[in-house]
Amino acid sequence: MYRVFLYDGTFEGFLTCAERILSVDIDIEKLRIENKSTYQPMFFDTAVFVNANKGISNMLKERIIKKADKNTFKKIYYCFLSEVQNKEMYIYKYIKLVLKQGKKVKYFYHDDVVNFVEKVSKSVSREIGKYMGLMRFNESEDGLLYAQFEPVNDILVPISYFFRGRLANFRWIIHDKKRGKLSFYENGRIRFLKKADLKTAFSNEDLLYQNLWKTYFKTMTIEERKNLKLQRQNMPKKYWKYLTEKK
């Protein structure tokens, strides 16, 4: 028999939920936190839905940063972006530990919860890092840049903020094809939108630059050093689908 707390799937919702549970101190063995949209009710469980609340989630965020540091909070956020089973309970336990012990938890190599958060957040961070380089934009006739990707983790938000700094002077869309959502940037502002059927027509100029890039890419290989295994190791096949140079 579990007490189940449901949240709306957002990070804010999750933090609100976590804050609620922290304040009532429930036996951790009898507790579950689940995304409402994937939750399958069990007969003996009691489930409550916790509404996302910006104020409450911010409070918890500040508390974590004050007790530990920004980096620790970032790990929590990144870990949340993963789609690893049961991440909620791990993160909840981690938050509890951080609020007690501060940032030194990162040295708790023995601790399964710490190990989980370290490992998962690192893999999310690595994926964000990869896409910083491997995202490809195509330009349409009216100058809109369009990129599509299918990330393992739900990283549309952080990656969009990265490109806001980089492509500030342009209008662009980043489309997460796997989750059917996208970010649209214009005039300094990013909007996150649910799916849309996008027609993607590239300009002739874009085709020219695609071609130039492919040529350059081929040219840069030093035949004497050819090493396709290493290439695949650094740039696994799963990324190739949207890579101009690999098409």
Next chain:
Amino acid sequence: MDILEKLQILGAAAKYDVSCASSGSKRETNYGIGSTFTAGICHSWTDDGRCISLLKILFTNECIFDCAYCVNRKSNDIKRATFTPFEIAELTINFYKRNYIEGLFLSSAIKNSPDWTMEMLYKTVYLLRYKYQFNGYIHVKAIPYASLDLIRKTGFLADRMSVNIELPSEKSLKLLCPNKTKESILKPMEFITKVGEEERNFVSAGQSTQMIIGATDDSDRKIITLSQNLYKKFKLKRVYYSAYTPVNDDPRILKVEKPPLLREHRLYQADWLIRVYNFTADELFEKDENLDLEVDPKVMWALRHLDRFPVEVNRASYEDLIRVPGIGIKSARRIIKNRIFHSLDFDDLKKIGVVLKRAKYFITCNGKTYERHLIDTAPEKIKLQLIEKRVAEQKVHQLSFFDTETFGSVITGEI
């Protein structure tokens, strides 16, 4: 000639240049196009596994000089091409906004005169920064013999500049680059260091250089000693080593069948030891010799100094810890932080990230060795255990072509 063909020729001509790093820049602005990212980003990997980060091209491959090892030398009968500043600016911006690249690495052969060439490089960068308002990363070569004034003007627009040292000794330089003198290389290098110290916003990501390995008979000791001096005297950010790929059949060049990649790899490791681990060249080498190809330079050093081991992990200083093969900077720091809480055993070390396979011959935990009798083993026997049987080709590439610092824990190059 159309832009595609130019890109082919002038990209191919630049591809042996190894410095792909695009990190460490502090350029901060909030207008215009682009940003630099302190960690450096790879945008693709070529079929040889090297990271593509920058659009690396020559302005021209027409050259008035005749360096023995160079494809572009005057006496070679090859296809020649020259960009215009406008063409390069357009390429850079259009590649950048599609996220193909992190920025531009502009080098050049010497056409007409050193000043003419440097002026063209300056014009290109000027165009990018002012007309296109490009804030991304730019690395420009300083041309030997070019006027210092031009170099100065360029340096205020670039994130990084580099003058290639080309070869590890003056003797080799004389032999293979009759047109270049030691002064023609060191003078601009010194100048860039000096201005960089006096002025803000001058090559804010620092200066680097590159030398060719294996075309001459210079020893690794000579090479690493030279690098050490370059780091000290000119405060260079990086020295890059480039295993010579035979492109010309020239009697002055040592016969090489294949580029000496493993040697290049070992040099990067030794370089790392002098930059980050406080080793000196004189400690690493006993005579005028090369690095051991079978084991990494730290192991080579440790085996020659077994009297300094074993090191007791629970008491040793940071300086002693980082000299243990298998313990890197990161694990040494972790050891020190952790042993405050409780004394460490071998299991803890493993979790911390120590490579016990190597470290076990050189450490004790609370007076105990990992397995019995390990410590008394003779150096030759330890070495036999530590020989990297097939230093996987891939590993060789990886270390040498990444700016190892920029990738933090992913590829630390720690040894």
